[in-house]
Amino acid sequence: MHTIFEPMKPIPFSPPRIDEKTIEAVTEVLRSGWITTGPKTRELEKKIQQYIGGGPVLCLNAWTNAVELMLRWMEVGPGDEVIIPAYTYAATANIIIHIGAKPVMIDCEPNGFLMDLNKAEAAINENTKVIMPVDFSGLPVDYAAVMEMAKRHAGIYKPRGENQSKLNRIMVISDAAHSFGALYDNTPVGREVDVAAFSFHAVKNFTTAEGGALVFNLPAPFDNEAIWKDINRKALHGQTKDALSKTQAGQWQYDIVEAGYKCNMTDLQAALGWVEMDRYAQDHLPRRKSIVARYNQAFQSCSWAILPKMQDDIVESSYHLYALRIQGFNEDDRNALITHLAEMGISTNVHFQPLPRLSFYKNMGFQESDFPRAFEQFSNEISLPIYFDLTDEQVDCITSAIKDYMQSR
Ligand SMILES: Cc1ncc(COP(=O)(O)O)c(C=O)c1O
Secondary structure: OOOOOOOOOOEOOOOOOOOHHHHHHHHHHHHHOOOOOOHHHHHHHHHHHHHHOOOOEEEEOOHHHHHHHHHHHOOOOOOOEEEEEOOOOHHHHHHHHHOOOEEEEEOEOOOOOOEOHHHHHHOOOOOEEEEOOEOHHHOOOOHHHHHHHHHHOHHHOOOOHHHHHHHOOOEEEEEOOOOOOOEEOOEEOOOOOOEEEEEOOOOOOOOOOOOEEEEEOOOOOOOHHHHHHHHHHHOEOOEOOOHHHHOOOOOOOOOEOOOOOEOEOOHHHHHHHHHHHHHHHHHHHHHHHHHHHHHHHHHOOOOOEEOOOOEOOOEEOOOOOEEEEEOOOOHHHHHHHHHHHHHOOEOOEOOOOOHHHOHHHHHOOOOHHHOHHHHHHHHOEEEEOOOOOOOHHHHHHHHHHHHHHHHHO
């Protein structure tokens, strides 16, 4: 038996890192009198670009809207196909539905949560316009392999519209919603594919409450600064001037050049990002890494524990999720463990219900039996708490609670 702990304070799943610095930064913006998109947002974009070392960065109000605008800019629409993993959050697929294109879902790799790249390649046809792999849990996919795959099939690519003709091959957008700060070839991810897309949602490692960012790395003859301007305008009703520029003397007049959308990031959100950025690489990521090491240490000798992959020779995770799997568990077993932990005050989660499980996609005709690896891995997955303020003692409570439960079965 492991230590029996006294009743403890509940352990949440993934609270944001909020402290006096964060509160001061937001208060400063409130006091400045400028709370929508302005200098803080533009400066955050520069900080992120400097951190990643890729093309220009555009911050918007969510990954979802940012990537939908990107797909619209690429004129992806009815008749087009976008390849995505079945093992992802609904946002990855919903935006493809919004634009009238077809999501083509791919099963997981063997014994891993990332998209099987062989199956993805087999799904490519002349209608494929985009491949959008997901860096599940913060572990980057093999970007080089995906880019090569996109280029290898350029011969059958059938472009429609100016931007597709200019690229003349399948576009690669990384769903890097989980992987801000993950490493690929020893550098933070974001410059390896045509467009990298991060989420800064409240549960993410790096948060602006809600938010997201695009990194534009399109090859010549594209002008990535011009793309930044195009998407920025699309994100503000197609308006030729943003709110701050309009306040300058004599600058009230503007034009609308397209029926755009409304999904800009506010300076209040960007202030959160400023604080995060200043400490992300130095202490936030290392703390997450040490929590993972402590979980691994506790579980490595347990025959029932399948530990999540966190790195290999090329990639290192951002340690966004600790996706433990329990050998031999089915969904009912896993759910019973979740309930047991919840009764002890420990919040856990499941990432993800594969999309074919969800009514909308089921009703579209997607069948669970076509995604055996996704469902096998989902059935015994449990995501354990991981966040900056989680203490070693709390990690020990969690690991002991799980080990005791497994021993008592
Ligand atoms: C894999 C994945 N993609 C996309 C998203 C959407 O991000 P956002 O909430 O910023 O739109 C999420 C959010 O949880 C996600 O987990």
